[in-house]
Amino acid sequence: MMALNGTPAADTPLLEVRTLSVAYGRKAVALNAVNLTVPKAGVVALLGANGAGKTTLIRTVSGLIRLHNGAITGGEVLLEGKSIAGLSADRIVRLGMGQVPEGRLVFKNLTVEENLQVGGAILPRATLAERLDAVYDLFPRLAERKDQAAGLMSGGEQQMLALGRALAASPRVLLIDELSLGLAPLIVGAIYQQLKKIREHFGTALLIVEQNARLALGICDYAYVLERGEIVLAGPAELVAASERMHESYLGARAERQAAAG
Amino acid sequence: MLVQFLLTGLALGSIYGLVALGFAVIYKAERVFNFAQGILMVCGAYLAYTATTQLGLPFPVAVIVIIAAAALLGIVIQFLFIRPLSGQPLLPVIMITIALSIILKALIEILYGVQPKPLATSLPTGVLILGDVRLSQLNLTAAVVSWVCMGVFFAFFRFTKAGLLMRATADSHEAAILSGVNVNRINAGAWAIGTILAVIGGVFLGQIQLASTELEHIGLLALPAVVIGGLQSIPGAIVGGILVGVIEQLASGYISPKARDVFIYIPLLIMLLVRPWGLFGNRELGRV
Amino acid sequence: MARCADGTHAARRFLAVAGAALSLSLGFSSSQALAFESPQDGVYEDRIDWGVTGDMSGPAAGSQHPWVKGFQSRMHLVNEKGGINGRQINVLAEDTRYDAPSERIAYEKFASQTPVLGMSGMGNSSAQTALVPMINRLKVPVVGTYTTAKASVEPTNPLIYGGFCGFKQMAQVGVGHFANSLKLDKPKVATVHLDVASGVEFNGYMDEAVKKLGGTNVSIPIKVVAADATPQVLALLDAKPDFVAIHGVATTSLLVLKAMQQYGVDVPSFAITYLGTPSVYQSVGEAAGKNYHFVSCFTPASAASPEAAADLIAQAEKDGHGALQDDINFVAGWVVAGLVAEAITEAGEEPTREKLVEILNDGFELPASGLSSKLVYTSKDHEGLKVLQPIGYDYATKKFKSFGDYADFEQYVN
Numbered sequence: 024m025m026a027l028n029g030t031p032a033a034d035t036p037l038l039e040v041r042t043l044s045v046a047y048g049r050k051a052v053a054l055n056a057v058n059l060t061v062p063k064a065g066v067v068a069l070l071g072a073n074g075a076g077k078t079t080l081i082r083t084v085s086g087l088i089r090l091h092n093g094a095i096t097g098g099e100v101l102l103e104g105k106s107i108a109g110l111s112a113d114r115i116v117r118l119g120m121g122q123v124p125e126g127r128l129v130f131k132n133l134t135v136e137e138n139l140q141v142g143g144a145i146l147p148r149a150t151l152a153e154r155l156d157a158v159y160d161l162f163p164r165l166a167e168r169k170d171q172a173a174g175l176m177s178g179g180e181q182q183m184l185a186l187g188r189a190l191a192a193s194p195r196v197l198l199i200d201e202l203s204l205g206l207a208p209l210i211v212g213a214i215y216q217q218l219k220k221i222r223e224h225f226g227t228a229l230l231i232v233e234q235n236a237r238l239a240l241g242i243c244d245y246a247y248v249l250e251r252g253e254i255v256l257a258g259p260a261e262l263v264a265a266s267e268r269m270h271e272s273y274l275g276a277r278a279e280r281q282a283a284a285g
Numbered sequence: 286m287l288v289q290f291l292l293t294g295l296a297l298g299s300i301y302g303l304v305a306l307g308f309a310v311i312y313k314a315e316r317v318f319n320f321a322q323g324i325l326m327v328c329g330a331y332l333a334y335t336a337t338t339q340l341g342l343p344f345p346v347a348v349i350v351i352i353a354a355a356a357l358l359g360i361v362i363q364f365l366f367i368r369p370l371s372g373q374p375l376l377p378v379i380m381i382t383i384a385l386s387i388i389l390k391a392l393i394e395i396l397y398g399v400q401p402k403p404l405a406t407s408l409p410t411g412v413l414i415l416g417d418v419r420l421s422q423l424n425l426t427a428a429v430v431s432w433v434c435m436g437v438f439f440a441f442f443r444f445t446k447a448g449l450l451m452r453a454t455a456d457s458h459e460a461a462i463l464s465g466v467n468v469n470r471i472n473a474g475a476w477a478i479g480t481i482l483a484v485i486g487g488v489f490l491g492q493i494q495l496a497s498t499e500l501e502h503i504g505l506l507a508l509p510a511v512v513i514g515g516l517q518s519i520p521g522a523i524v525g526g527i528l529v530g531v532i533e534q535l536a537s538g539y540i541s542p543k544a545r546d547v548f549i550y551i552p553l554l555i556m557l558l559v560r561p562w563g564l565f566g567n568r569e570l571g572r573v
Numbered sequence: 574m575a576r577c578a579d580g581t582h583a584a585r586r587f588l589a590v591a592g593a594a595l596s597l598s599l600g601f602s603s604s605q606a607l608a609f610e611s612p613q614d615g616v617y618e619d620r621i622d623w624g625v626t627g628d629m630s631g632p633a634a635g636s637q638h639p640w641v642k643g644f645q646s647r648m649h650l651v652n653e654k655g656g657i658n659g660r661q662i663n664v665l666a667e668d669t670r671y672d673a674p675s676e677r678i679a680y681e682k683f684a685s686q687t688p689v690l691g692m693s694g695m696g697n698s699s700a701q702t703a704l705v706p707m708i709n710r711l712k713v714p715v716v717g718t719y720t721t722a723k724a725s726v727e728p729t730n731p732l733i734y735g736g737f738c739g740f741k742q743m744a745q746v747g748v749g750h751f752a753n754s755l756k757l758d759k760p761k762v763a764t765v766h767l768d769v770a771s772g773v774e775f776n777g778y779m780d781e782a783v784k785k786l787g788g789t790n791v792s793i794p795i796k797v798v799a800a801d802a803t804p805q806v807l808a809l810l811d812a813k814p815d816f817v818a819i820h821g822v823a824t825t826s827l828l829v830l831k832a833m834q835q836y837g838v839d840v841p842s843f844a845i846t847y848l849g850t851p852s853v854y855q856s857v858g859e860a861a862g863k864n865y866h867f868v869s870c871f872t873p874a875s876a877a878s879p880e881a882a883a884d885l886i887a888q889a890e891k892d893g894h895g896a897l898q899d900d901i902n903f904v905a906g907w908v909v910a911g912l913v914a915e916a917i918t919e920a921g922e923e924p925t926r927e928k929l930v931e932i933l934n935d936g937f938e939l940p941a942s943g944l945s946s947k948l949v950y951t952s953k954d955h956e957g958l959k960v961l962q963p964i965g966y967d968y969a970t971k972k973f974k975s976f977g978d979y980a981d982f983e984q985y986v987n
Contacts, residue, residue, distance in 0.1 A: 085463070090372065116465035124463055130456040133449075141453040144446060145465045192465060286807060293803040391630075399634035401823055403856025410858070412835045421835045424801075493801065493831075494824050495856055499632060502798040538804035542796040543768050 035104055036060045037196050037228050038084070038120070043098035045083050053079040053093065055252045061196055066222060066229045068239035068260070071249035077232045078125070080249065081200050084230075085122055086112035103195075117145050121194030121227070125201040127181040131174030135165050135184060138173050142188030150193075158187045161217065161224055179210035183217070190221065196228040197221070203235050211238065218242055240264045289418050290534040296424035298530020299431035300486045301503075302523040305510035306435060307482030309522035312511070313455040314475030317367060318379050321386040323504030324393075325480050328358060329487020330496035331393055334402045344407040351488060352481055359480030363473045390498050401497035408492050427489040434485060435523055438478070442519075451475060483507075506533075509553045515563025524564065528552075614925045615689040620661045621924070623648075623913060624683040624692030627719060631670035632797075635823060636847050636902045637696045640719055641666055643897070643906025644693060646888045651914045658922055662914065665689060673700035680704060684711040690917065691716045691929055693736060693909055698722040698771055708732050714930050716916060717909035717957075723774070726955050731934045734950055735957040736909040738846045738870035740771065742986050744778035744818070746961040747843040747868045749985030750976070751816045752786055755841070760788035763812045765805050765829050766820035768794040775820040775845065795825055802828035806836050819844040823853050826865070834861035843868055849901040849964055851971070859968040866965045870946045870958035871904045876973035881943020899973065908945045912957075915939060946979040959986055 038061040045054040054076050061067045071077050082088045084100055086107070100108045107115050116122060130138050139158060143151045159166040162183050168176060173184055182202065189197055199218070203211040219242055221227055233239035240246060246263040248256035256268055263269055308322045319325075332354050336347035366381050409422040442448035454461040454471045461468050483504065490500050506529050507522075514525025529549055536548040556563060615622035625644055627637040645664050652661045665687060667679035676697060683689045695701050696719030705724050708715060709732065717736025718725065725733040752760045764779045766772035776792045783790040791812040793805050806829065809817065817833075819826050819842055826848045833842070841864045849867030857865065874882040874889075875898075882898075885907050889898040897903040916937065920928040933955075939948040946960035960979045967974050 087459075087462070111467075112462045113465050113467050116463060122463040124459065128457060128460040128463065130453045130460055132456050133453060137449060137453070140446075140449060141461070141464050141466065144450060188460075188464060289803065289807060293801065297800055394630060394634075399630060399638050400852060401635055401856075403852055410831075412837075419836050421831075490800070494827060495852075497635070497824070499798055499822075499824070503800050506800075533800070534803060537796075537799075538807060541768070542794050542799065542804070545796065 037063050039101040041099045044096045045079055045093050046096050047093045053252055057254055059247055061228050061230050064226045064228050066243045068243035068246040069232045070236045075249040076252040077249055081198055081232050086110055086115040119195040121189035121197040123185050123189045123199045127185050129173040129181050129184050134170050136169045138184055138188050139191045142191035145192050158190050162187050178206055198230050200232045290538045294531030294534035296428040298527035299428040300489050301506050301510050301529050302526025303431040304483050304486040305507040305522040305526040307479035308507045308511050310475050311479035312516055314472050320382040322483055322507050323501040324386040324389045325483040326487035326504035327498055327500045329484030330491025333404050333488045333491055334496045337406050355481045355484035356477040359476035360473045363476035401495035403495055404492045406492055509549050512553050513556050515566025518565035521563050521565030620663045622663045622689045624689040625664055625666045626669045626679045626694040627696050628671040629668040633671045639897045639900045639902040640906035642894050643903035644910040646892045647907045647910030650888045657917050671697050673703055676700040684713050693717040694719050696720050701725050717912050729953055729955050731930050734933055734955045738958055738961050739956050740775045741778045742959055742961050743845050743868045744782045746982050746985045748782040750963045757815050760815045763791045763809055763814035764818045765793045767797055772820050779818055802832040806832040809838050816840050817842040826853050827856055830857045830861040851899050854966040866963045868961045868963050870961045871901050872944050873901055873973040874898045876975045877943050904944055941979050
């Protein structure tokens with residue numbers, strides 16, 4: 024791994040992945056000794072191409088890896104210093120790790136309000152209403168559509184709802200997987216603006232998994248680049264963005280393509 | 286005559302609807318096509334026999350014991366047989382429920398013997414005469430209790446947190462897990478409810494007839510009921526059940542008892558061919 | 574060669590032991606013997622093997638299981654009294670689940686694999702009909718059938734002997750008795766019957782018996798697994814019969830009687846023999862059951878004279894079947910086992926299948942025992958028990974009551 028100057032953590036990190044290795048089946052190694060840290064209230068991006076192991080990493084952190092027939096072969100995952108490797112996904116959520124999975128996973132037959140209630144179901148009843156109000160403040164659009172069935176909303180609104188549902192549980196860290204996938208650039212831009220607000224409003228730390236490096240680097244403090252199951256680059260966002268490697272493999276190529284298209 | 290058939294069909298159909306509702310709850314929660322629903326209903330008749338005749342409990346206490354035992358049975362089945370197969374394709378799970386129904390039937394015959402057992406609950410047995418129409422109080426009670434159960438059931442799903450989480454889990458397992466919902470517990474709850482509904486139906490059918498494993502055939506009328514109503518649909522299960530009851534009465538009354546099967550299963554075939562998601566089902570989700 | 578024979582022995586022993594384990598696990602009490610010392614006709618130095626088939630766990634188990642228990646109890650008694658000519662009777666019971674293929678497999682087994690002198694039961698009339706050619710070929714006598722299919726006794730088959738009351742006589746005695754006691758000229762009768770072969774057959778006999786008196790019979794079919802009998806009782810309301818005949822399973826009687834009560838159809842009814850069990854009467858209840866009878870060639874213990882029933886009651890208690898002593902099917906099994914014991918005795922010191930057939934076919938008679946009417950086999954008629962009587966139930970004393978002696982009802986039978 025090429026470490027650029029600066030470390031993200033001052034005190035105990037919120038989420039820490041230590042020399043984590045994961046394999047599917049016996050041989051297919053998906054992650055190899057990966058280290059990653061998310062500090063309190065920090066915004067961290069995990070970048071990489073398709074098949075680099077981003078989804079595997081996020082599944083492992085969120086406890087879903089066993090459902091996908093993968094297994095941890097080494098290393099640890101710590102949430103506020105406590106190991107969460109091997110716990111069930113719902114348990115991990117209840118410990119304070121919110122999840123916004125890929126594909127705008129909402130409860131399609133439930134109303135917006137009900138979606139948020141399910142999201143906040145782990146909170147005591149008294150604080151739930153307050154929390155939902157805060158979420159509605161952040162996403163006024165959701166407040167307008169309170170009683171609408173989630174399945175009838177647009178893609179962007181569903182993505183907002185997925186974010187809102189995860190936030191309803193008052194997580195200390197939020198895992199956000201491929202937010203931009205399948206959404207129009209304009210809408211993606213708007214949602215990324217909301218992500219900034221999430222940190223300001225709630226002080227929630229974010230771990231953003233994103234294929235679109237430019238977008239993610241625009242809002243994060245710190246970034247990791249994953250290639251073939253290994254972290255190949257890590258550092259503060261501006262340094263990563265400026266690095267040669269990043270430029271060649273991700274930003275540059277894309278910029279050229281975009282220029283050509285333009 | 287017609288009114289008589291309709292009312293009797295409505296009363297019996299309410300019981301089928303109740304059992305079908307239990308089936309739909311389990312199906313919605315876990316996509317498990319539960320072929321053991323009929324034998325779970327039979328368990329209800331035998332639980333009633335144990336509680337009232339063998340243990341001699343007063344009827345209200347017996348009802349509580351029966352419902353508690355049903356909930357426990359559903360939870361145990363889910364824990365032992367369904368949970369380990371979570372995420373497996375439909376077929377192994379279906380085979381499990383078929384095996385389960387055969388095992389439960391054999392266990393009942395070993396425990397209680399093969400002779401049918403008469404039930405002696407304190408359900409009313411008289412006749413209600415309304416003009417030309419005569420309704421058995423037992424059938425009427427069965428219908429009323431079925432509707433009350435359905436009402437309680439709707440209120441539970443609409444107004445309680447557990448009901449909301451159950452609906453959410455049925456909607457998307459993964460989203461529920463990622464919302465911190467313990468889906469195993471929710472699914473166990475769905476099995477408990479599905480079993481309770483079947484068992485209540487079984488108590489009534491056992492009282493109308495005898496506690497006997499042959500009742501399973503009647504319990505399995507829940508299958509055409511849910512397919513006609515729509516596998517995914519709660520109102521569909523109830524309407525499907527009532528339709529099956531009314532069709533049964535009209536066909537046996539006006540044509541012949543044999544005609545019953547034809548007239549119940551032909552709508553099922555037509556439904557599968559032209560509208561596989563059922564009368565009330567969701568077109569996208571509800572294919573059989 | 575020797576090794577080969579040993580191998581065969583071992584395999585057979587294994588099969589026999591496995592068979593025994595299976596039988597035990599299914600709850601039959603049969604002291605399985607090792608199969609390799611097998612004389613052709615199931616007769617050994619110290620015992621005689623006798624086969625019994627019945628539905629012990631299938632749809633007809635409710636009635637056939639008690640029948641098998643009754644048969645076994647009677648044979649226990651025979652054995653306790655020293656057996657027959659120094660030999661114990663070893664009952665090999667097979668559960669055929671009301672299923673023709675299983676019936677066939679059991680019969681083949683009884684013919685050669687675990688040979689028996691003869692067998693009883695075979696309580697599925699369509700299986701029986703299908704097996705007649707096989708019976709003629711393998712020649713294991715069937716003595717005392719639980720139900721008697723037409724094909725088994727018409728024309729008379731030297732290998733098959735009825736052991737139950739016939740549908741024809743049930744119809745004749747039921748119709749005769751009710752027409753007479755209700756003083757009906759040209760009776761109007763309704764027959765509720767299952768829509769299966771035996772139900773249609775019974776309805777045919779009802780037609781005949783009623784027509785003979787110049788009356789009319791309405792056929793009202795019902796399904797085996799019906800949930801309710803409203804359509805049938807509405808048909809009854811329409812037909813306004815003087816009395817009703819019921820053919821079916823226990824649930825049929827229950828549903829029909831309860832629905833009759835519900836709709837205020839208060840006419841006497843009689844059912845076929847199989848439906849005369851205490852559990853039917855108890856689940857129907859007094860209000861609906863007080864006018865319900867059945868016709869039978871067997872007498873439940875509580876309706877029989879104490880002397881006639883003493884052995885049965887004592888043995889049933891001893892074998893743990895006390896609750897079954899008033900079950901008509903238990904009595905029927907008991908009576909048939911008595912018939913079998915008598916036939917084996919008469920077949921002499923060294924009975925064979927051939928001798929057994931000779932004895933039975935050549936004019937065989939058992940007098941009325943108090944538990945059944947008299948049984949007669951002639952070379953032209955193997956139906957056996959031809960005289961029936963109507964029996965009712967007294968809810969106050971929880972005892973069955975008869976309306977006379979079998980002889981009183983002989984007039985209705987022809």
